[in-house]
Structure formats: structure tokens, C-alpha cells
Amino acid sequence: MGSLLLAASLYAQAESLDETTVLATAYPTGKKGIGPRVNVEDATNLRDAGIWSLNEAALTSPGVNIFSSGANGTAASLFTRGTESDHTALIVDGVKLTDSRVFPFPASNILSGASIQPGERIELLRGPQSALYGSDAIGGVLSLSLEKGSALGANKSWLEVGSFDSIHAGISFQGQEGKLSYNAFNSYHQTANDRERNDHESFHSGLRLDYALSGATNIGMTLRVLNFETEIPSLGMRPFAINETENTIYSIFLEHQLSDTWFSKLSIGGYESQFTNIGGFKDETVETNYQSFQWHNLFTWNDQHETSAGINVTWLDTANSEAGINDFSEQNESIYLQHRWHQDDLSDFLVGFRHDHYDEGQNSTTFRIAGSYEPRSGTRLHASTSSGFRRPSVVDLYGFGGFGGNLNLESEESLGWDAGVTFEMTETSTLDITYFHNEIENLISYGPAPDYTAINIDEARTRGIEVSYRAGFHDERIQTRLAYTWLEAENLSTGTRLIRRPTHTLNADINAKVSDKLVIGAGMTWVADREDYDFFAVVDAEDYSTARIYGRYQLSDTVSINGRIENLFDHQYSEIPNFPARGMGAFAGITIEW
Numbered sequence: 001m002g003s004l005l006l007a008a009s010l011y012a013q014a015e016s017l018d019e020t021t022v023l024a025t026a027y028p029t030g031k032k033g034i035g036p037r038v039n040v041e042d043a044t045n046l047r048d049a050g051i052w053s054l055n056e057a058a059l060t061s062p063g064v065n066i067f068s069s070g071a072n073g074t075a076a077s078l079f080t081r082g083t084e085s086d087h088t089a090l091i092v093d094g095v096k097l098t099d100s101r102v103f104p105f106p107a108s109n110i111l112s113g114a115s116i117q118p119g120e121r122i123e124l125l126r127g128p129q130s131a132l133y134g135s136d137a138i139g140g141v142l143s144l145s146l147e148k149g150s151a152l153g154a155n156k157s158w159l160e161v162g163s164f165d166s167i168h169a170g171i172s173f174q175g176q177e178g179k180l181s182y183n184a185f186n187s188y189h190q191t192a193n194d195r196e197r198n199d200h201e202s203f204h205s206g207l208r209l210d211y212a213l214s215g216a217t218n219i220g221m222t223l224r225v226l227n228f229e230t231e232i233p234s235l236g237m238r239p240f241a242i243n244e245t246e247n248t249i250y251s252i253f254l255e256h257q258l259s260d261t262w263f264s265k266l267s268i269g270g271y272e273s274q275f276t277n278i279g280g281f282k283d284e285t286v287e288t289n290y291q292s293f294q295w296h297n298l299f300t301w302n303d304q305h306e307t308s309a310g311i312n313v314t315w316l317d318t319a320n321s322e323a324g325i326n327d328f329s330e331q332n333e334s335i336y337l338q339h340r341w342h343q344d345d346l347s348d349f350l351v352g353f354r355h356d357h358y359d360e361g362q363n364s365t366t367f368r369i370a371g372s373y374e375p376r377s378g379t380r381l382h383a384s385t386s387s388g389f390r391r392p393s394v395v396d397l398y399g400f401g402g403f404g405g406n407l408n409l410e411s412e413e414s415l416g417w418d419a420g421v422t423f424e425m426t427e428t429s430t431l432d433i434t435y436f437h438n439e440i441e442n443l444i445s446y447g448p449a450p451d452y453t454a455i456n457i458d459e460a461r462t463r464g465i466e467v468s469y470r471a472g473f474h475d476e477r478i479q480t481r482l483a484y485t486w487l488e489a490e491n492l493s494t495g496t497r498l499i500r501r502p503t504h505t506l507n508a509d510i511n512a513k514v515s516d517k518l519v520i521g522a523g524m525t526w527v528a529d530r531e532d533y534d535f536f537a538v539v540d541a542e543d544y545s546t547a548r549i550y551g552r553y554q555l556s557d558t559v560s561i562n563g564r565i566e567n568l569f570d571h572q573y574s575e576i577p578n579f580p581a582r583g584m585g586a587f588a589g590i591t592i593e594w
Contacts, residue, residue, distance in 0.1 A: 150181065248273075312334045460493075499532050
């Protein structure tokens with residue numbers, strides 16, 4: 001979806017960051033009416049809790065699993081509500097990165113290698129969302145965006161060092177000078193990880209500028225560069241390799257309030273990506289170029305009704321140095337329309353649809369309906385139903401590495417629904433319990449040897465219960481957070497479980513402001529009952545749990561120090577079999593603010 005995801009626009013509402021979602025409707029909307037399907041986090045708050053990476057940030061939401069190949073910077077897979085790893089769209093600064101047509105997937109590298117920065121906003125929207133975000137949004141959407149600079153913003157510099165020869169350093173600037181608002185950062189991260197020849201190095205820079213031409217018109221731009229280099233240790237027959245990734249993501253936009261009821265936004269954006277594999281089975285380079293033109297409109301008819309509509313045109317080109325994968329180009333045009341009717345805090349209803357047309361292959365029309373109702377103060381019922389789709393990837397269509405392609409494949413399609421209840425037990429504590437159910441058709445799989453041709457044969461079902469609890473006690477000097485998911489994921493065509501989908505996932509955190517200067521906290525993750533591949537065999541993967549502690553002390557008004565210990569009990573485990581995770585690590589740092 002377009003640059004409306006940049007969040008702070010001319011029609012920004014009065015709610016605070018934690019009370020507002022942009023991802024759920026593509027414009028600032030109160031979270032209370034939309035319901036708990038969306039999780040919103042401020043990067044500064046997460047960093048204060050010792051959470052520095054995008055994949056760790058996503059785990060604060062229920063319904064989410066992330067599994068990586070053992071170490072920082074290695075390929076990571078995001079599973080939302082039990083759907084496939086390429087069924088969650090990733091959007092960075094309003095630019096969609098995850099088009100599954102590209103191989104390897106750009107999102108996998110960014111998810112594993114990107115660190116979160118001050119002044120960033122992370123949102124995760126669960127359930128099929130193709131009615132707003134098109135292909136790949138079968139399981140949900142993850143958004144990372146730079147906030148508009150504020151006069152209240154601060155400049156920061158930081159340095160953290162620790163185990164595994166790790167260094168994390170950076171600087172950020174945020175502020176407002178007259179009509180110009182700015183938000184910028186530059187960061188560097190390196191680590192040797194816990195295995196030989198498994199070093200990771202990353203450079204991450206970002207810039208957002210907004211300029212108010214008048215009280216009704218705003219222009220702006222974003223630019224982000226993410227460069228990673230990761231060593232991949234040898235495994236079995238696979239030799240040692242080095243992966244290098246260069247990503248440049250950009251957008252320019254114009255916002256204008258045409259009348260009291262009509263707000264419009266034009267944006268042009270895109271990304272350029274180059275992935276290079278050196279060593280392993282063979283050297284390979286993949287270059288991707290993606291551009292988009294987007295026009296979004298919001299019509300606010302009165303204090304209860306608003307309609308949003310827009311068009312989106314994208315162009316994708318990808319080229320691979322490996323002869324086994326074809327170069328690929330595609331154009332997509334889409335139109336969407338949605339209407340929201342809300343009555344203060346009592347009820348909220350939303351309905352929308354989107355049609356996607358492709359210059360080649362199957363077109364798709366998707367929908368979503370969502371609503372909530374508060375029968376009594378502090379209790380809100382919510383429910384939604386929606387559809388999603390995913391276009392076949394380049395590998396699915398043309399084959400690669402012994403797997404045969406199939407140009408007649410149909411898009412994967414999903415239909416999902418959820419229902420739940422939210423209890424506001426106090427002004428600072430909320431409990432939500434949600435049941436979800438997804439049906440996926442035309443799930444792409446591969447036929448028997450010797451060709452292993454891609455075919456549409458599978459049907460899958462994922463269902464489960466999400467529990468989310470957040471609370472503050474003693475004037476919010478004690479903060480707690482818990483996200484639990486019970487999941488059942490099944491291949492209905494074969495009657496077998498979908499691999500890498502644990503039945504139980506728990507992520508929790510508690511911290512206390514011991515004094516005006518000292519904050520201490522602890523967190524844990526527990527994953528249980530799952531199957532995975534051990535080379536070519538399906539096995540019962542080990543359960544695992546990890547614990548962490550962290551703290552921050554304010555030395556002065558401008559200087560603070562922090563420390564954290566990850567994998568506190570040095571538990572030996574693997575998120576994916578044969579790829580051991582890092583052992584216990586201790587880290588300490590300093591932040592200067594001015």
C-alpha cells in the first residue's frame with residue numbers, strides 16, 4: 001500500500017502513537033475501534049527494553065512466529081497465523097518489498113538484518129489483507145516506517161558492545177525548523193555470532209523530510225539504504241558462502257487538503273535491490289528494480305462516515321545471473337475502495353474491496369469486512385472476515401535447482417475470519433482473546449520425482465487462539481506485556497501438519513522503574529510442539545525457551561547507560577534443525593541525547 005503508511009499526514013488525529021494505527025486502514029485511525037488485529041510499537045520504547053532488531057519487534061505481537069538459520073543476519077522466515085513464510089507482506093516507508101515474484105525474497109534479508117531505530121514505528125496487521133495490500137498479504141502485513149520529525153524530537157548517538165565481538169553504533173536526528181520537519185539516522189552493526197565463519201555486518205541509514213508549503217499542502221520524501229554482508233557456514237554437502245545484499249528504498253509524496261471533506265495524496269516510490277551469493281554451490285547475483293505510482297483519497301463526510309479510495313500502478317523487473325532462473329518483468333494496476341462507519345466509542349464498522357489486474361496471469365478481487373461493538377464500558381466485541389492471494393513466484397513458474405516450473409499455476413487464495421473480546425480491566429490494563437480461522441486453496445507444492453514440478457494441489461487450514469495482555473501498575477512504574485498463541489496448522493490434502501508451526505508460542509516481558517533513574521526488566525520466549533525438516537526427513541523439532549534481562553540507568557539529563565544479557569541460561573537450541581542459535585551473550589552501551 002502506498003505512502004499513506006508514512007503515518008503523520010495533514011489529517012493526523014489527536015490519539016497518541018500507541019492509540020492509533022495507520023496500517024489497518026491506510027490512514028490514522030483509532031486502534032480501539034479497529035480491534036486488536038493490529039499491533040503498534042514505538043522503536044524507542046522497544047530499544048529501551050533491549051529489543052534492537054525488526055524480527056524481535058514482530059514477536060511482541062500474538063499470532064507470530066519467526067525462525068532464522070541460527071544467527072544474526074541469516075535468513076529469517078515470518079509466519080503469521082500459521083500461514084506460509086511468503087504470506088506476510090513487508091512494507092518499508094510505504095514501499096512494498098515482499099513481492100513473492102522475486103527470488104530470493106527481499107523481505108527475508110531485511111527481516112533478519114535490519115535493526116530498529118529511534119523515530120521508527122512498527123505495525124503488524126494479522127489476517128488476510130489483500131483488500132488493501134494486494135498479493136502476498138494472505139497471513140498479514142508488517143510495516144516499518146520513519147515517523148514525521150517533531151519539534152519535540154531529540155538527537156541521539158549510541159554505542160553498544162558485547163559478546164561475539166559485537167558492535168552496534170549509530171546517530172539519529174529529529175526536529176523541526178520552520179516549515180521543514182526532518183527525521184534521519186545512520187547505524188552500523190557487526191557481530192561474529194557464535195560459530196566459526198558466521199560474521200555479519202550491516203549498514204542502515206534513513207531519512208524523511210516533510211515541508212509544509214501551506215496549511216493545506218505538504219510535500220515530502222523518504223530514503224533508506226540497507227546493506228548487509230553475512231557469512232554462511234558450511235553444512236553437510238553445502239560449502240561455505242558469503243551473502244551480500246544492497247537495498248535502496250525511496251519515495252516522494254504530495255499531500256493536499258482539497259476541501260473540508262477531501263484529502264488527497266500522490267506518491268512515487270520504489271526500491272532497488274542486489275543480492276549476491278559468493279561460494280556455496282555456485283556464485284549468483286539477483287538484481288531487482290521496483291517502482292510504484294499511488295494516488296490515495298480520503299473523504300470525511302461527517303464525524304461518523306469516511307470513505308477512502310485509490311489506485312496503484314507498479315512495475316517489477318528482476319534479473320538473475322543464474323541461467324536456471326528466468327529474468328522476469330510484470331506490471332500491476334489496482335483499485336481499492338473502503339468505507340468506515342463509527343459511532344464514538346460504541347461501534348465501528350468497515351467494508352472494503354480491491355481489484356488487481358496483471359499484464360500476465362490471473363487477476364484477483366479481494367474484500368474485507370470488520371466491525372466492533374462495545375455492549376458495556378470496558379468490554380468490546382470484535383470480528384472480521386477477509387480474503388487474500390499470492391501470485392506464483394519466479395521459481396514456481398520457471399523452476400530452479402532441480403524443481404520444475406509450471407507456467408499454468410494459479411494464485412494461492414485464502415479466506416479468513418476472526419472473532420474475539422477485549423477487556424479494559426483498568427485504565428492501564430487490557431486483555432484480548434481472539435479466535436482465528438484461515439482456509440487456503442491452491443497452495444503451491446511440488447510433485448513427485450524426478451521432475452518435482454510445481455502444482456496447485458494442496459489445501460491448508462490454520463486456526464488458533466491469540467491472547468494479548470498489557471498492563472501498568474503502581475502509576476505505571478511496572479509494565480507487563482504477554483503474547484500467547486495456540487495454533488493448529490494442517491495440510492488438508494495430505495492430513496499432515498504444516499512444518500515449522502508450533503502449537504504453543506509465548507513471548508512475555510516485565511520491567512520496573514525502580515527509581516527515577518533506574519529501569520530493570522526481564523523477558524522470555526517459549527516455543528513448543530512443532531515439526532520441521534532435518535535435511536530430507538520430517539522430525540519432531542525440539543521445544544525451546546530463552547530468557548533475557550536488561551536495565552537502563554540515567555547518569556544525567558543527557559547520558560544513559562544500558563546493559564542486557566540474552567539467552568540468560570545459555571540454553572543450547574535451534575530454531576531450525578542443524579542451525580544452532582547463539583548462546584548466552586552480554587552487552588553494554590551508552591546513549592547521549594541532546
